[in-house]
Amino acid sequence: MDLGIKGKVALVTGGSRGLGKQAALSLAREGVDVAICGRTQETLDKTVAELKANGVNSIGVIADVANQSDIKALHEAVVGGLGPIDILVNNAGGSQAREDITAVSLDAYKATFDLNLYGGFELMQLAIPHMREQGWGRIINIASIYGREWGGNISYMSAKAALIAATKHAAQTLGKDGVLVNSIAPGSISHEGGSWERFQRDQPREVVEDFIKNNLPMGKFGDPEPLGDLVAFLASERASLISGSCIVIDGGQSHSMI
Template sequence: MDLGLAGRVALVTGGSRGIGRATAHVFAREGMRIAIAARGAERLAATAAELTALGAEVLAIQADFGRPSEAARAVDETAARFGGLDVLVANAGGSVGERDLALSTDEDFDATFRFNVGHAIAATRAAVPHLEASGQGSAIFVASISGRAPSTRGAQYAAAKAGLIMAAKNLSWELGPQRIRVNAVSPGSLLFPGGGWERIRAERPEDFAKFEREDFPWGRLGTDTELADVIAFVASPRAGWVNGTDIQVDGGQRRPSIR
């Protein structure tokens, strides 16, 4: 299926590894012009080289999305380089601080919200004029199964991802008159090189095997590429009537984590 993305411009935050890297690879194969933004310069350069080898026009932006202003800067640099922006994928995120409530601090919760929700909102705010000018603008927030299913620890991350899902739903209404679609995509646990689940598989093989066997209908975790393919479809004109929703890409996973 031709997704109609060739020649369009995308910005992927957290674009140097995992979900972001896989998404940028799919975008490159679709013929998009791509900006990837992330904190680590070495990994960012390596991913940019991979995308260039696929024939894509690439901009690499070093940015720390713990500061939402960096997200706005990434949007501005992308639009300046490519003359606009059609697709925003707000993928950067994670948990800050201790995962146990008794050990966590108010600062941990604040920083986790800034990293996940704050950066996505700042990026979207800066992107609105460009997405509107596109005529088919799409913003996608990468949330998580943790935003809808409870776990035993990590309340700050779960609350932030739930907030991200609801922010997408609200913004789909606010920005709808400008013909900008806003959606969330919520992955389950994904296994990819260098990721946390690969480390847990090596360190706790029996727990990992039990998790796969009991919590996934197919008996395995998902992959970053499986999620990236969904993100590309949602970003495309082929999904032009997909708006204001949270798309669960978790293989039917039962609970967020064993961590």
């Protein structure tokens, strides 16, 4: 299937490792020039080399998406290095505070929104004018099954639910401009250096086996490759009727029927 996105420019936040790296690789294999950002130069450089090996242009930008002062500079660096952004993948995110409502500090709760929502929100605002002007754009926000149904901690669950809501609202606004906005809700996906890999390494075997038995119907953690390919598909011409959706990719892990 030709996805029809060769020559487009993408930014994948948190694209140097994990799910973001897989998304960046899937896009590069389709001929997309991909910028990635992260906080560590070494991993950025390594992944940029892997992306370029697909014959595309790529740059790595040091930026912390939780830090508001980094966002405009990140956008400018991508536009200056590769051109205006056609495909935005807001991927960087994660848990900041594991305490429940009785113990979490307001600062920690807000910090989780800084990481999972506000940086990506501002990047959408910065990228949208070019997308609208050319009548084509794709925004893909990486949420979580815990943004759709109960699970995880209160800070992460709240921030991912807000990201899904912002996605839906933006999709309604931008539909007539050819800008499609979707979110993806992954389940537990294990990758090198990721939290589920650490969980499997650090927890007693019985704890890991119990988690898998009670939570993962396929009897194993997910791999990042299907997520990367889903991002490339949503970014493509082939996904032209999909907007405002939150697509679950979890091997049947979540309980919601919608």
